[in-house]
Amino acid sequence: MARVDAIVGWKTITFGCHIFEPGNSVKFRTGDWRSQRPVLDKEKCIKCGMCWIYCPDMAYNQTEDGYFEVNLEYCKGCGICANECPKDAITMVPEEG
Amino acid sequence: MAKRIGIEVSIALAEAVKLCNVDVIAAYPITPQTHIVEHLSELVADGSLDAEFVPVESEHSAMSCCCGSSAAGARTFTATSAQGLSLMSEILYIASPMRLPIVMVVANRAMSAPISIWNDHQDIMVQKDVGWIQTFAENGQEAVDLLIHAFRVAEDRKVSLPAIVNIDGFTLSHVIEPIEIPDQEDVDKFLPPFKPKYRLDPRKPITMGPVGIPEIYFESKIATNEALKASKKVILKAWKEFEEIFGRKYEPIDAYRTEDAEVLLVTMGSISETAMTAVDVMRDKGQKVGLLKIRLWRPFPIQEFRKAVGKTPILAVVDRHLSLGGVCSPVASELKTLYYKVPSAPKIFDFITGLGGRDVTVEHFEEIVDKAKSFAKRRPKDYYHYIGGREK
Ligand code: SF4
Ligand code: SF4
Numbered sequence: 001m002a003r004v005d006a007i008v009g010w011k012t013i014t015f016g017c018h019i020f021e022p023g024n025s026v027k028f029r030t031g032d033w034r035s036q037r038p039v040l041d042k043e044k045c046i047k048c049g050m051c052w053i054y055c056p057d058m059a060y061n062q063t064e065d066g067y068f069e070v071n072l073e074y075c076k077g078c079g080i081c082a083n084e085c086p087k088d089a090i091t092m093v094p095e096e097g
Numbered sequence: 098m099a100k101r102i103g104i105e106v107s108i109a110l111a112e113a114v115k116l117c118n119v120d121v122i123a124a125y126p127i128t129p130q131t132h133i134v135e136h137l138s139e140l141v142a143d144g145s146l147d148a149e150f151v152p153v154e155s156e157h158s159a160m161s162c163c164c165g166s167s168a169a170g171a172r173t174f175t176a177t178s179a180q181g182l183s184l185m186s187e188i189l190y191i192a193s194p195m196r197l198p199i200v201m202v203v204a205n206r207a208m209s210a211p212i213s214i215w216n217d218h219q220d221i222m223v224q225k226d227v228g229w230i231q232t233f234a235e236n237g238q239e240a241v242d243l244l245i246h247a248f249r250v251a252e253d254r255k256v257s258l259p260a261i262v263n264i265d266g267f268t269l270s271h272v273i274e275p276i277e278i279p280d281q282e283d284v285d286k287f288l289p290p291f292k293p294k295y296r297l298d299p300r301k302p303i304t305m306g307p308v309g310i311p312e313i314y315f316e317s318k319i320a321t322n323e324a325l326k327a328s329k330k331v332i333l334k335a336w337k338e339f340e341e342i343f344g345r346k347y348e349p350i351d352a353y354r355t356e357d358a359e360v361l362l363v364t365m366g367s368i369s370e371t372a373m374t375a376v377d378v379m380r381d382k383g384q385k386v387g388l389l390k391i392r393l394w395r396p397f398p399i400q401e402f403r404k405a406v407g408k409t410p411i412l413a414v415v416d417r418h419l420s421l422g423g424v425c426s427p428v429a430s431e432l433k434t435l436y437y438k439v440p441s442a443p444k445i446f447d448f449i450t451g452l453g454g455r456d457v458t459v460e461h462f463e464e465i466v467d468k469a470k471s472f473a474k475r476r477p478k479d480y481y482h483y484i485g486g487r488e489k
Contacts, residue, residue, distance in 0.1 A: 010323065
């Protein structure tokens, strides 16, 4: 199961299960569902950003040198980025253990 | 002074909705609809009710629209029946945990097939677990009163849950009865403006209806259930205040001639009036028979029911729903659970009757009481019994 920061009981759960704080989905780290992870080959990457655009969990961030780096706290291992990369620069490798 | 007039119950209900000054009515306007929303659409069209009337393309959309408008802070009403209620079902489950105080009248009718537009409780009994407050009206006056009460309770900040007022289809919805339409002034005194705790507001965005991952779903359901159970207090208090303002008294369970009774009939809805006549007839013949009418169905008034039963040895439960393939039908099933292994519990027998608009007569109630008495002496082999259904 996924890790969440706020585990609450039925007496403390918010009214109607409403969320009062916008953007709090960052607290919901989906990374531990993953069975495989994307690994980037910088030699092939052209910094086009397709991986960043297609990732459904917005797990990619651009670094100062222009490459896109995956945040494994949120990557669920779906492989969409690897599939969409026009240069086959991303390989999905199984998570061990 | 409120005037008593002869009026169709559906029209009276629409007038009561107007008195409650609703903001939004969303409804599927054709079969299986009643005159309730038809009349409301007229009231909106002729300008006598300042509300938004949304004629949607299905009951599923009607309830979805109601959820949206209630979430935005609008006093919201709809009505439906039978198959229409089934089509809403998916969204009924959404309104309650989201704490949206929508009020709905359900004109209880049979479920097709075969195609039926007549009365029984099959439509609502499959929706008993949706988390809505539910009451059953016995006559037109009660329907109007329960409707006004429903808005008051549902919108109370301590409750904030949707509510259904059940009225028997045709037997109530399409008949003309003498009804006292309350004065606007009194309704305003009883029903304050709707001020929800939270509402959708672009200036202060919140999320309603988020995903409930396994870590939170269970707690969310418990919270809804506990809120529903706790609503009984507010329901009772509101009925007390209703009595003070309008002079009519309502309780979760109505007891009729129950003193020293050997058998108590248990009914819901309009057949309770026939049952009262039947009790009078049987009492005249010297039989010790009484009647319990369940007005509040959800949350179920456990203590009040137990108190009303007292030491009565036999309960004859009249179910107007058939649990196909089940052990017995919902009302009897819950009452049997309520008394399971309770010392000196009454013997409870389940009678299925009045399906699809079949009349339930005084003679049927006499037959029920006779059977219940003989079953108490000799345990029947079946868990429920059909009354008035021909075999050949
Ligand atoms: S594997 Fe899926 S979730 Fe992970 S970075 Fe690629 S697209 Fe995003
Ligand atoms: S899609 Fe492929 S080539 Fe484009 S930035 Fe991402 S890894 Fe590099």
